[in-house]
Amino acid sequence: MCCGASLATNGPSFASHVDALRGANDGTVIFLGDADGNELMQIQSAGYHSAQLSPKELTAVKNWIAFWSPLIID
Secondary structure, rough: OOOOOOOOOOOOOOOOOHHHHHHHEEEEEOOOOOOOOHHHHHHHHHHOOOOOOOHHHHHHHHHHHHOOOOOOOO
């Protein structure tokens, strides 16, 4: 999983909202409204990804997925 468009290989790009929802080469990783049942949260919650989110970032992403709210990380 990669974060930016220039680094994306098999993983999704998080360069934009649209890119994030588009998913990876092998399918969708974010299903809005289902924070616990999607690949992004499962991988990040396991805590060993090479591009691991901080706890604050993980909470913000989980809330965005669960409630379709704007992604805001303070």
